[in-house]
Amino acid sequence: MTVHQNFIGGEWVAAANAAPNVNPSDLSDTVGEYARASRADAEAAIAAAKAAFPAWSRTSPHLRYEALKRISDEILARKEELGRLLAREEGKTLADGIGEATRAGQVFAYFAGEAVRMAGEKFASTRPGVEVDVTREAVGVVAMITPWNFPIAIPAWKIAPALAYGNCVVIKPADLVPGSAWALADIIARSGIPAGVFNLVMGRGSEIGDVLLGHDDVAAISFTGSVATGRKIAQAAVTAPVMKKVQMEMGGKSPLVVLDDADLGVAVECAANGAFHQTGQRCTAGTRLIVTEKIHDRFVDGLTERMKALVVDHALKPGTHIGPVVDDNQLEQDLRYIAIGQKEGATLHWGGERLNRDTQGFYLQPALFVGCRNDMQIAREEIFGPVAAVIRVKDYEEALTVANDTAFGLSSGICTTSLKHATHFKRNSDAGMVNVNLPTAGVDYHVPFGGRKGSSYGPREQGHYAIEFYTTVKTSYTLA
Ligand code: NAD
DSSP states (O other), rough: EEEEHHHHEEEOOOEEEEEEEEEETTTTTTTEOOOOOHHHHHHHHHHHHHHHHHHHTSSSSHHHHHHHHHHHHHHHHHHHHHHHHHHHOOOHHHHHHHHHHHHHHHHHHHHHHTTOOOOEEEESSSSTTTTEEEEEEEOEEEEEEEOOSSTHHHHHHHHHHHHHTTTTEEEEETOOOHHHHHHHHHHHHHHTOOOSEEOOOSHHHHHHHHHHHOOOOOOOOEEEHHHHHHHHHHHHHHSSSSSOOOEEEOOOEEEEEOTTEEEEEHHHHHHHHHHGGGOOTTTTTTEEEEEEEEHHHHHHHHHHHHHHHBBBOOOSTTSSSBBOOOSSSHHHHHHHHHHHHHHOOOEEEEEEEOOSSOOOOOOOOOEEEEOHHHHHHHSSSSOSEEEEEEEEEEEHHHHHHHHHHHSSSSSEEEEEEEEEHHHHHHHHSSSSSEEEEOOOOOOOOOOOBOOOOEEEEOBBBSGGHHHHHHHHEEEEEEEE
16 A cells, blocks of 8 residues: 655655554545654654745735635545545545535635735824834744544645745644545645645654644644643743744533523424534534423433434445544543443433444444533533533523533534524623524634634634734834
8 A cells, every 4th residue: 555645845755654544434444554754754844834935925915826726626626535535534424524625625715815815004103204004924834733523624724824824834634534634735735836835744743743833943833622732732832942823723512502492493403413413523512402491301302313313324325424433542432421421420311322333433322411410521521422411401591601611612502582592692602603593513614713711722713814823913114
């Protein structure tokens, strides 16, 4: 099997080590062998990016527009193939894989346009005869560290704005799913951008992470992943000899409030989709279901029926709603939390069984706990699997208090037909993204993405707001 190599300084570079990328739906299927970069590879990538930066940051925005547009066009033209690769390596369904590849293409198209929309401001000076300009410039070399659960969309929504605004990139995708990032790198490599502007180093964070985090020539770090890794990154960014700009998107434990006046069908659909789709492996998953008394039993019955109809099977099989858990570690974590929930006194109402299918994979039935309190571990900690906890509350006021009583603040949702409660919730929910009669997971690409409290740190990603992180502001004074 040929090894997929790292991309450094415009060349595909062989590495001393490689690892197999295994399909979680079928452990006998190896998606490919992927290089694991050494520390020297990571250093070479940073050096290449540094060397490319002066010219790239001063290119015509139109050239950057053209390169990004070409990348977008190829992703969209190959979205079925890329979606299949994604579903095969990560375990989300083929439809979700194609949807994610499509999103990556849309993100590049959006930021192609942003490249030519970069603008500044002119101010009147407080001093006579002086003019003040405020302009934006690229930051420099941006290191990117991405998680396994959105293997093409997250790299896309970091790489596209970085390139659009004139930065150079060194990206390290999650070791578990390098295939989609490699395919994206292959497309970027053919887009006409100069050598060194974009670099891919695959491998383990524990092995090459500190090179990216501590290097004097890295100006900024964009990270998405767990809170535990995020803390290390933030510390490294500010203790490095040259402090770095840092942007971090981390975990979640999103609440979905269901009020007595909710449309039951809408509420059940929001809960089933938000908590269990993509195997619950979404940072925005709505896994705390906070339900008022009068609708509680009907909601639990409806959701249980809905769960029974969800087909858990091979990600590429037609008819599958939920693919496997991504790997044995994550499966072990999911099962551990299911045991913890029972030990804490919550009732495992339905699901939570390990499943066997035609192929050997990490299949898990979605699990619904009822009788949960918000101080239980299963209601406070991110499980990152298809496990949801129903918390019964008296009324809207208690629901809002419970919803906000969390260390996280990425996304939240409410199902209600009351304009008063929907409006109050939008204003008072302590989350970066709020959904009314929609699942907590599901976002657009042209508006900011991010959260509060333990979920996020630093400027927002996506949409025009991405400019905050990927540019730095310069104030110039001229005596006219
Ligand atoms: P993770 O923190 O284990 O790994 C994320 C990335 O960090 C990987 O590329 C990994 O190799 C790297 N890494 C690990 N240790 C490192 C170190 N010491 N130095 C540098 N890099 C290091 O997270 P994961 O398991 O890949 O992803 C799941 C987590 O990501 C969940 O907590 C989920 O909520 C979060 N996530 C958040 C968002 C968001 O936008 N808020 C989106 C997707 C996933």
